[in-house]
Amino acid sequence: MAKRLDISDLNIYYGDFLAVEGVSMAIEPRAVTALIGPSGCGKSTVIRSLNRMHEVIPGARIAGKIALDGEDLYGNSVDPVQVRRNIGMVFQRPNPFPTMSIHANVIAGMRLNNRRMSKKTADEVVERSLRGANLWNEVKDRLGKPGSSLSGGQQQRLCIARAIAVQPDVLLMDEPCSALDPISTLAIEDLIGELKKDYTIVIVTHNMQQAARVSDQTAFFNLAGVGQPGKLIEMDATEKIFSNPTQKATEDYISGRFG
Amino acid sequence: MTTMQDPLDVQLGGKKLSRGKLPRGTAIGLLVLSVVVMGGILQMAGSFGIVLTVFLGVVLYAVAIMVLAGAVEGGRAARDRLATTFMYSAFALAVIPLISLLWTVIDYGLDRFNGYFLSYTMRGVFGGMDAGGVYHAIVGTLEITLFATLISVPIGLLTAIYLVEYGPTRLGRGITFFVDVMTGIPSIVAGLFAYALFALFLGPGVRMGVVGSVALAVLMIPIVVRASEEMLKLVPNELREAAYALGVPKWLTIVKVVLRTAAAGIVTGVMLAVARVIGETAPLLITVGVVDSVNYDLFDGRMMTLPVYVFRQYSQGLAPNGITTINYDRAWAAALTLIIIVMLLNLIARLVSRLFAPKTGR
Numbered sequence: 001m002a003k004r005l006d007i008s009d010l011n012i013y014y015g016d017f018l019a020v021e022g023v024s025m026a027i028e029p030r031a032v033t034a035l036i037g038p039s040g041c042g043k044s045t046v047i048r049s050l051n052r053m054h055e056v057i058p059g060a061r062i063a064g065k066i067a068l069d070g071e072d073l074y075g076n077s078v079d080p081v082q083v084r085r086n087i088g089m090v091f092q093r094p095n096p097f098p099t100m101s102i103h104a105n106v107i108a109g110m111r112l113n114n115r116r117m118s119k120k121t122a123d124e125v126v127e128r129s130l131r132g133a134n135l136w137n138e139v140k141d142r143l144g145k146p147g148s149s150l151s152g153g154q155q156q157r158l159c160i161a162r163a164i165a166v167q168p169d170v171l172l173m174d175e176p177c178s179a180l181d182p183i184s185t186l187a188i189e190d191l192i193g194e195l196k197k198d199y200t201i202v203i204v205t206h207n208m209q210q211a212a213r214v215s216d217q218t219a220f221f222n223l224a225g226v227g228q229p230g231k232l233i234e235m236d237a238t239e240k241i242f243s244n245p246t247q248k249a250t251e252d253y254i255s256g257r258f259g
Numbered sequence: 260m261t262t263m264q265d266p267l268d269v270q271l272g273g274k275k276l277s278r279g280k281l282p283r284g285t286a287i288g289l290l291v292l293s294v295v296v297m298g299g300i301l302q303m304a305g306s307f308g309i310v311l312t313v314f315l316g317v318v319l320y321a322v323a324i325m326v327l328a329g330a331v332e333g334g335r336a337a338r339d340r341l342a343t344t345f346m347y348s349a350f351a352l353a354v355i356p357l358i359s360l361l362w363t364v365i366d367y368g369l370d371r372f373n374g375y376f377l378s379y380t381m382r383g384v385f386g387g388m389d390a391g392g393v394y395h396a397i398v399g400t401l402e403i404t405l406f407a408t409l410i411s412v413p414i415g416l417l418t419a420i421y422l423v424e425y426g427p428t429r430l431g432r433g434i435t436f437f438v439d440v441m442t443g444i445p446s447i448v449a450g451l452f453a454y455a456l457f458a459l460f461l462g463p464g465v466r467m468g469v470v471g472s473v474a475l476a477v478l479m480i481p482i483v484v485r486a487s488e489e490m491l492k493l494v495p496n497e498l499r500e501a502a503y504a505l506g507v508p509k510w511l512t513i514v515k516v517v518l519r520t521a522a523a524g525i526v527t528g529v530m531l532a533v534a535r536v537i538g539e540t541a542p543l544l545i546t547v548g549v550v551d552s553v554n555y556d557l558f559d560g561r562m563m564t565l566p567v568y569v570f571r572q573y574s575q576g577l578a579p580n581g582i583t584t585i586n587y588d589r590a591w592a593a594a595l596t597l598i599i600i601v602m603l604l605n606l607i608a609r610l611v612s613r614l615f616a617p618k619t620g621r
Contacts, residue, residue: 056503058426085506095497098617099519109505112515148617159501166505 002029002200003069003169005050010064011229012045014057019045021229023064025219027170032192032201034211034238037221038253042230043204046221047172050202051087052080068169085109088163092175094155096147096162103143105158106130109166125165133161134191153184160191164199171195173203177210189214208254212242220250279331286324286340293320317348361598368595371588377596381563382552387581393593395553399562400600403468403547404537406557407475412529414476415483422484423491424513441481449477450542457546468557471547471564475536482535486528490521523612530608534601540566565597 005027012020020042027033035043048054049062052073066073073083096105106126110117117125126143130136135157139150147158156176163171173192177185192214195201205211211218219235234247245251252258294316301307301315321344329337379392418438422431453474457465494517502512518525548561549571572590577583 051504053500053504056500081506081508083506084504089504091497091500091504093497095495095501097498097501097516097520099615108502109507112502112505112507112511114511146617162501162505 002198004029004200005170005202006065006067006070007046007050008065008067010046010049010062010066012042012049012054012062013060015059018229020049020221021231023232025232025235027200027202028217029200030196030198031216032196032203032214033217033219034215035202035204035219035221036206036208036211036253037230037233038223038258039206040226040230041221041223043221044174045230047174047202047204048089050170050172051089052083053089055080085166086168087170087172088166088168089172089174090156090159090163090176093179094152094159096150096155096158098146098148100147101144102139102147102150102158105147106161106165108162129161129165130158132164132195133157134187134194135161151184153180153187156180156184156188157191160188160195164195168199170200170202173201175204175206178206185210208242212238218242220245220247220253222249222253278333278336281328281331285327286343289323289327290317290320293317293323317344320344364591364595364598367588367591369592371592372595376589376592380552384551387578387583387585389582389585391585391589393565393568393589393596395550396563396565396568396593397596397600398553398555399468399547399564400537400566400597402555402557403471403543403562403564404475404533406469406472407479407536408529408533410472410476411479411483411532415480415532416487416525418480418484419487419491420513420518422488424509424517438481438484441477442485444477446474446478446539447541447545450474450545452477453542454546466546466548466561467559468547468554468562471543471562472557474542474546475539478536478539478542479532482532483529486531487521487525490524490528491517493524494520519615520617522615523617526608526612526615530605533604537601537604538566538597540570543567544570565593565600569593569597 006025007027008024010020010023011018023046035047037043045054050066050073054060054062062074068083068086072078096102097108100108103122103126104111106129107117107122110122110125127136127140130139135154138154139145139158142149147155150158156179160171160176177188180188189210192201192203196216203211203215215238217235218238218241220233220241221230222233223230234241234245234250236246241250242254245254294313297316297319298307298312301312321341324340324344325337328340376392377397378394379390380395381391382395384391418434422434425431450471453470454465456473457467457470498516498520499512502516503509507516543564544567547564547567549567550561550563554560554562569590572586572593575586577587578585582588
């Protein structure tokens with residue numbers, strides 16, 4: 001568990017459009033890496049390329065290399081489905097499966113893959129994952145209720161429980177709190193702090209205070225203008241980025257002068 | 260300045276927040292009054308008739324409520340009242356034929372509709388004999404429609420999955436075009452097609468249940484494709500992505516997430532398609548033919564079906580002796596049977612789709 005990701009010279013295209021250009025960065029294991037930057041700068045595109053989710057969009061492709069503990073994720077013999085089994089993802093809007101109970105949602109990663117397991121194992125996985133997502137105490141009495149019966153913040157933690165139930169190496173979070181209220185956001189941020197003991201976490205966020213609170217490393221992305229590709233401007237330890245950034249653009253962005 | 264009124268204020272009805280309001284029940288009362296008054300006028304003119312009275316009464320009501328609401332409540336409320344009148348009238352116009360049809364079928368059909376009618380065939384029944392039933396036709400209709408459903412649901416559903424999940428390719432656009440064309444195929448042509456297809460292999464004059472099923476399937480497939488396509492499109496993309504992100508392959512995502520989420524709507528769509536074809540007469544007359552006794556075998560010989568039974572009975576006209584109207588009575592009772600079957604199927608489909616519907620509530 002908890003592997004490192006090395007990205008080198010990553011270009012991401014949608015059809016002919018170059019969306020992200022020349023990204024190289026190292027994502028450390030057992031740490032939180034935050035991607036920040038203005039809208040349209042390619043943060044989400046980059047995070048989706050890390051578990052080959054961007055390929056779901058027709059015409060999307062990459063050039064360059066992304067390696068998980070040295071193994072190229074885009075090698076010829078690599079199965080994108082296997083990549084996604086090892087690199088989990090939580091999305092902006094909570095998306096529990098509406099036809100499933102809370103219990104079934106947590107083990108959806110196994111059930112949907114037709115993996116058989118005893119009821120005892122399933123219950124253990126559900127309890128471990130829900131405890132891991134700080135949701136167990138709130139839902140332990142109503143595991144049979146539909147996942148959509150929970151509040152937005154609870155649903156998002158259910159989605160995190162679902163993602164960690166399959167025990168991935170890396171957990172990607174694409175603006176996991178942007179649809180949530182401050183209290184639910186706090187719950188998720190506390191959870192991220194605990195999860196980083198076991199997982200490599202990459203989080204995209206629009207909220208700079210959030211990046212400052214939860215992350216160890218911060219990468220700042222920017223784009224020169226509309227229609228231009230997004231680029232990685234600067235990546236460093238979070239304290240350094242927020243107190244003494246090297247680049248002028250980073251300082252302008254985090255001090256709220258633009259974006 | 261203070262004496263001049265702002266032109267914008269005038270346009271929007273001034274700064275006043277309240278306005279006059281007609282008392283509750285005015286609309287209903289006025290409607291009844293209008294109809295009664297119009298009835299009285301027509302009575303005096305000597306040309307009283309229910310339909311004319313109601314029609315002219317509603318027109319009178321529309322004018323009266325416009326004037327009254329315009330005077331008390333203002334122009335916007337008056338237009339709202341008028342639009343409401345139009346909508347209710349349109350609804351009534353749409354429902355009246357349906358109720359009238361149901362009423363007629365029940366009224367005429369109930370005479371002969373009983374256990375005997377449902378459990379006996381027409382074997383050995385002739386003239387005006389007080390006997391005969393639809394058992395053989397019920398068996399035929401259920402078997403042929405069921406088999407048509409078995410043919411068309413896999414084809415239609417897989418086509419819809421291709422169109423929605425594997426996307427807008429040139430092939431996809433072609434399929435959509437031909438599905439639209441198929442929707443417009445006259446049912447008699449579908450019957451001829453199925454007959455010609457089987458005649459190729461089994462020689463001319465072939466008549467059996469399965470040929471009818473194929474003809475009905477030709478009519479059902481485009482409806483199933485269309486309905487399933489719409490339902491699959493309604494499944495949020497986020498659910499597909501959620502499954503992909505868990506490392507679920509695309510085919511399992513489609514089977515276990517997309518189809519499962521859309522199941523309720525797909526069941527309803529299939530039911531609509533069944534209801535659409537279960538009353539088809541022309542293609543079955545060509546492909547399945549007519550018979551007086553029960554035949555359970557789809558793959559051997561003619562079968563009777565309810566729509567064809569209705570047609571057959573009605574076309575025989577008055578009987579020469581005995582109960583002279585027996586053929587008409589049987590036709591109406593069989594029509595009632597068909598409607599009841601369709602309603603039962605709809606009821607079952609509702610229960611099934613409730614079972615599949617995404618769960619809500621705490």
